[in-house]
Amino acid sequence: MLFNSWDFLVLLLVTVVLYYFPIGVSLRRVWQVALLLAASAIFYAWENPKLLILLAASCVLNAVAVERILFYRSRNKEEPEGRKSGDPAKRWMQWSVAANLLLLAFFKYAAFIAGWIPDVWIGEVALEWFRDIPLPVGISFYTFQGISLVVDTWRRDISPHSVEILRLRGRDRVGSVRDLSFYISFFPQLVAGPIVKARDFLDQIGAKVFRDVDWITVRRGLVTGYFLKVFVADNLAEQTGILTLGGEKVEGLSTVVSMSLLYSYSFQIFADFAGYSLIAIGLGALFGYRLPPNFNFPYLSTSITEFWRRWHLSLSSWLRDYLYIPLGGNRTSAGRTYFNLFLVMFLGGLWHGAAWKFALWGSLHGLFLAAERLVGREARAGKLEKFSVAKRPFNICCSVFIMIKWFFVFHVVAFLWLTFMMPDMASIAAFLQAVSSMSLGFSGPPVFGLGFYGSAVVAYHAWGWLAEHRSHFARRLARSPLEPLCHAMMIFLVVTNPGAPQGFIYFQF
Amino acid sequence: MRYASILVFGLLALFVIQHVALRAVGGRTVKSESNYFSSLGRIQAGVRSQPLVMVLGSSITGRLPDCAQGFEGVANLGCDGGSAVDTIRAIDEGRLPCAPVLLVEANSLPVALRGESKVAEAMREPWFRVGLHVPAVSAYARPAAFLYSPLLASRTGGYEDPGGADLGVKSRPGEPPAGWTELTLSDVERDLVADLSPRIRAIRESGTRVVFVWLPPARPRGAEPQPWIRQLVTASGSEWWDIGQQASPDLVCLTDGVHMDAATATRTTNSILSVFAR
Numbered sequence: 001m002l003f004n005s006w007d008f009l010v011l012l013l014v015t016v017v018l019y020y021f022p023i024g025v026s027l028r029r030v031w032q033v034a035l036l037l038a039a040s041a042i043f044y045a046w047e048n049p050k051l052l053i054l055l056a057a058s059c060v061l062n063a064v065a066v067e068r069i070l071f072y073r074s075r076n077k078e079e080p081e082g083r084k085s086g087d088p089a090k091r092w093m094q095w096s097v098a099a100n101l102l103l104l105a106f107f108k109y110a111a112f113i114a115g116w117i118p119d120v121w122i123g124e125v126a127l128e129w130f131r132d133i134p135l136p137v138g139i140s141f142y143t144f145q146g147i148s149l150v151v152d153t154w155r156r157d158i159s160p161h162s163v164e165i166l167r168l169r170g171r172d173r174v175g176s177v178r179d180l181s182f183y184i185s186f187f188p189q190l191v192a193g194p195i196v197k198a199r200d201f202l203d204q205i206g207a208k209v210f211r212d213v214d215w216i217t218v219r220r221g222l223v224t225g226y227f228l229k230v231f232v233a234d235n236l237a238e239q240t241g242i243l244t245l246g247g248e249k250v251e252g253l254s255t256v257v258s259m260s261l262l263y264s265y266s267f268q269i270f271a272d273f274a275g276y277s278l279i280a281i282g283l284g285a286l287f288g289y290r291l292p293p294n295f296n297f298p299y300l301s302t303s304i305t306e307f308w309r310r311w312h313l314s315l316s317s318w319l320r321d322y323l324y325i326p327l328g329g330n331r332t333s334a335g336r337t338y339f340n341l342f343l344v345m346f347l348g349g350l351w352h353g354a355a356w357k358f359a360l361w362g363s364l365h366g367l368f369l370a371a372e373r374l375v376g377r378e379a380r381a382g383k384l385e386k387f388s389v390a391k392r393p394f395n396i397c398c399s400v401f402i403m404i405k406w407f408f409v410f411h412v413v414a415f416l417w418l419t420f421m422m423p424d425m426a427s428i429a430a431f432l433q434a435v436s437s438m439s440l441g442f443s444g445p446p447v448f449g450l451g452f453y454g455s456a457v458v459a460y461h462a463w464g465w466l467a468e469h470r471s472h473f474a475r476r477l478a479r480s481p482l483e484p485l486c487h488a489m490m491i492f493l494v495v496t497n498p499g500a501p502q503g504f505i506y507f508q509f
Numbered sequence: 510m511r512y513a514s515i516l517v518f519g520l521l522a523l524f525v526i527q528h529v530a531l532r533a534v535g536g537r538t539v540k541s542e543s544n545y546f547s548s549l550g551r552i553q554a555g556v557r558s559q560p561l562v563m564v565l566g567s568s569i570t571g572r573l574p575d576c577a578q579g580f581e582g583v584a585n586l587g588c589d590g591g592s593a594v595d596t597i598r599a600i601d602e603g604r605l606p607c608a609p610v611l612l613v614e615a616n617s618l619p620v621a622l623r624g625e626s627k628v629a630e631a632m633r634e635p636w637f638r639v640g641l642h643v644p645a646v647s648a649y650a651r652p653a654a655f656l657y658s659p660l661l662a663s664r665t666g667g668y669e670d671p672g673g674a675d676l677g678v679k680s681r682p683g684e685p686p687a688g689w690t691e692l693t694l695s696d697v698e699r700d701l702v703a704d705l706s707p708r709i710r711a712i713r714e715s716g717t718r719v720v721f722v723w724l725p726p727a728r729p730r731g732a733e734p735q736p737w738i739r740q741l742v743t744a745s746g747s748e749w750w751d752i753g754q755q756a757s758p759d760l761v762c763l764t765d766g767v768h769m770d771a772a773t774a775t776r777t778t779n780s781i782l783s784v785f786a787r
Contacts, residue, residue, distance in 0.1 A: 006635070219512075235653070238543050444661060445542040452542070452653055484512045488519025496527065497651045500545050500627065 001046040003279050015039040020210040028207035040187035051136045059181040062146040065096030066153045070167040093154035104143040112354035138191030149198040162202040188283035192506040194294040194314035208288030221282020227490035228275030234499025236268035239449040243421045247430030254439040260446045266414040267457040272505045297464030302405040304368040342366035361419040537577045538654035544589035548628045550649030553640050555584030562785045565593035566614025572774040574668040582786040591626030592617045601708035610718045668775050675779035676756035682720040685749040689739035698737035709745035720748040725761045727753040
């Protein structure tokens with residue numbers, strides 16, 4: 001079910017009314033969690049009810065693992081030191097992480113991996129069978145949440161209160177499984193994030209009352225989210241669709257049109273994903289849950305490192321906590337740190353899709369991150385002092401240098417998006433040929449689309465720049481009638497100027 | 510409360526501005542940057558005007574000026590990326606009103622063999638039906654179209670006034686040529702003819718005159734329309750009119766080999782009006 005569909009709006013309306021239906025305090029928590037679980041099941045199963053089996057399997061798998069980890073933890077405490085043999089809790093954590101990854105690998109990467117096997121080892125029929133395995137929507141997201149749950153439980157990163165609930169046994173075990181399943185399947189963030197860590201969510205599960213709803217977060221999330229998705233991303237999608245059609249369609253484009261399409265896609269993918277995340281945050285707040293921010297004005301970045309601190313924050317944070325740091329992070333040798341950065345980005349690229357183009361995208365980002373770290377290390381060592389602007393007072397040269405860095409980073413990011421959008425490397429080569437043709441002819445719609453819809457993304461980032469660099473002025477603006485007027489404009493454009501309905505780009509991941 | 514008041518006031522002000530702008534451009538915009546919404550806008554505005562002649566077709570039809578440009582009595586229902594089949598089905602199923610005369614553009618009918626277009630799917634959506642009655646949410650009142658239409662006109666030139674020269678076509682709609690029956694068709698073509706023929710006959714039986722028309726550009730010399738189109742014309746008992754073949758080549762100018770420029774489109778609409786409206 002899509003956030004931008006009538007079906008969803010009906011489901012949401014019914015769920016909200018029932019959720020805040022006056023009910024006894026003792027039953028409220030159970031009622032609300034059960035209702036949201038039911039709504040999440042309907043949301044997820046709407047297009048394909050069979051997918052619910054997989055989601056349920058993931059919930060049960062992680063619930064069993066959490067119960068076993070907590071059980072062995074408590075038994076280990078009771079046993080005298082001398083009788084402890086190994087760490088079964090750790091083994092349960094490792095097995096459950098492996099099981100989560102196997103589930104993901106089977107549905108997402110089986111055909112990709114089978115493609116590497118020589119034809120003589122695997123028949124055409126088997127290969128076809130692997131290719132026919134459907135990719136369940138959102139599996140990458142809820143698998144990562146499941147891993148977060150078992151790892152956080154094993155690391156003792158969840159609060160004692162949550163531990164008390166999760167370790168319940170006997171008849172009370174139902175409540176524990178219900179809470180865990182709710183964490184994994186909460187519908188606002190089920191299929192495309194933000195990826196919520198167990199330690200940040202479990203403590204929030206409780207009885208909610210209508211008067212506590214954070215309406216500012218709700219309205220900002222929903223209005224801005226729907227505006228970015230329906231007005232910006234869906235309208236730009238009509239123009240950028242040509243990039244998916246292969247090399248023949250793009251090689252004849254002029255430089256002006258091809259660059260317009262490149263910028264448009266960069267704005268579209270931001271508006272699509274940030275829009276989804278904002279809607280999810282707004283919906284979460286509507287039900288009394290805080291979901292983490294996923295974007296922080298990423299196109300203001302002046303380095304790739306900074307870009308990854310602003311883009312898809314919940315994935316970056318997940319990869320850092322559950323992959324980069326366990327690999328040793330930056331507390332190892334310089335060479336190993338560069339390798340870790342590269343590996344994390346390579347795997348992060350593959351997480352987006354089972355294709356080499358995504359691995360290439362992640363690897364190139366990893367290379368840029370490693371290169372920036374190297375330059376940063378050299379600069380700190382004084383070898384590149386003359387290039388450093390960080391400690392100089394504000395001046396025009398400094399501003400120009402920052403602008404150049406911003407320009408470079410934006411274009412690196414934009415050109416790397418081509419691997420997301422275009423079907424193969426030949427198409428990317430054809431596109432680059434079109435860009436370098438230096439022809440100035442243009443057809444109206446792509447350029448107009450970039451100017452009209454892209455300007456909304458520029459304005460959004462301009463607001464972000466103000467909030468970061470002129471915070472006093474931004475706070476004054478936020479208190480002025482500007483916010484409701486902007487929201488009126490956004491709602492007006494969503495109603496009168498929507499794009500043709502499109503799925504969310506990140507659903508395919 | 511303050512937030513809600515300003516929000517409501519702002520929304521009202523924006524809808525009033527849109528309403529005034531819509532009146533200033535004659536009730537509808539000409540073109541949006543989106544082919545999809547341009548098509549939907551043409552259809553929504555076209556059926557509201559209660560025309561004498563509806564021209565059903567593709568983006569080739571989409572270039573024709575109609576009542577929005579002062580060519581009273583003609584409504585252009587061209588579907589970019591689609592064909593007349595999309596609108597024939599919508600009329601037959603009662604999703605769109607009908608006019609006394611339906612001109613069915615034959616040039617792009619083969620597009621229908623590929624299946625339904627996105628525009629046809631959109632015509633089933635609730636928001637499309639709401640837009641037929643509420644101009645504010647129609648595709649022809651999109652804020653983007655208010656900006657795009659004048660930009661496009663300044664680049665490609667606007668339409669001429671009604672009542673000017675036509676394409677110099679001497680023929681009139683009439684019986685299809687002899688020999689347009691008993692043709693060999695593929696399964697897909699036969700299914701499409703079997704689907705469309707009863708629909709068109711039902712429309713005709715309700716008192717509407719249905720004319721299949723070949724618009725400029727002309728077919729290659731000596732080429733006939735595809736066999737299934739010929740079969741459809743005869744099986745549905747419709748009339749046939751070939752403007753594209755009979756128009757003077759000196760009077761036809763195409764922008765990209767397929768679509769008419771503004772002057773040619775104006776002459777074509779004048780030719781249509783000269784037969785049906787005057």
